[in-house]
Amino acid sequence: MQAKEIKYQLKSLIEQASSIEPNLARRLDEINRWVKDIKPGSLTAKPLVLAFLLEVITDSTIWLLIKSLPTEEEQEAKFEQMTPNERYWYSYLFPRWINATDSKFYIWKQKLMAGEFNQIDHDIIKSIAQDIVSREGSFWQRYIADLSMATDLIVSSRNQQPLCIQVTSVCEEFNQQKYQAWQNTLRLWEIERGLFLSYNPGNANFLNQLVNVALYNSDYLSGGKYLKFA
Structure with a gap:
């Protein structure tokens, strides 16, 4: 996915989430404001930022698909189709991140953008x-x-x-x-x-x-x- 398409996808997901999962919409809007003024060429030159954005788009898309299912039984059935690790992420940890205060988010967004995220291990x-x-x-x-x-x-x-x-x-x-x-x-x-x-x-x-x-x-x-x- 190209940088321009990533920006488009973010905006599209914000619109979808605003009526289904407002807290996700707020989280995605925060991410969108973080990257909206960066030109596509400059964004392409930041592979870790792109990788993070792709993960968030993937996770948000899956989460909204699940949340848009009409009943809890159908949502639970979708979780049951996942691997244990996927299910733990989408049914527990990702929703917690959507809804909780993340005190580290502001700091590591800056580090990712500045290329200071050091993956030593x-x-x-x-x-x-x-x-x-x-x-x-x-x-x-x-x-x-x-x-x-x-x-x-x-x-x-x-x-x-x-x-x-x-x-x-x-x-x-x-x-x-x-x-x-x-x-x-x-x-x-x-x-x-x-x-x-x-x-x-x-x-x-x-x-x-x-x-x-x-x-x-x-x-x-x-x-x-x-x-x-x-």
Whole structure:
């Protein structure tokens, strides 16, 4: 989708949402005001901003399709057709983001636009996701989950219970501080359980260990638990 078409889609979704989901309309209008004065060529030169906009357009389109269904039974049936991670995102986390105050949104919008969003652990997270799929698990990834909800991946395994995970290589000196901030963020968004994975890239087997821990805890970590694994 080209930058010009993305802008058009945003405006179209705002109009649709205004009568179906006013809070989504307000959220999309905020995003539209953020990008409306940027020329298409300049917007195309910002791939992370474009990727975020495409995700928001996709999620908003799906959400409005569900909300426009005439009965709760039909809406629930649509959720049941999704994978566990998709269902968790569209039935719980995305609606929470639409309706709640997101104190981080203003900050990370600026960073995305300025090209200051540093995906330090991008390759590791990608490798974890690929390994999870190779072991018949599944994952879900969204900029909103990452930047607002301290969640790099939502994963599920045999028991199909989505688990929010953050991955970091922060040294031990700052590890506890980041863990506490992560835990506070999950509680703020009422995410019931989470896994904080801290790794040492010098350990040759660290990737296998991270995936083992992620898949096991997606099945067995209790609600109300925010586990730290180093």
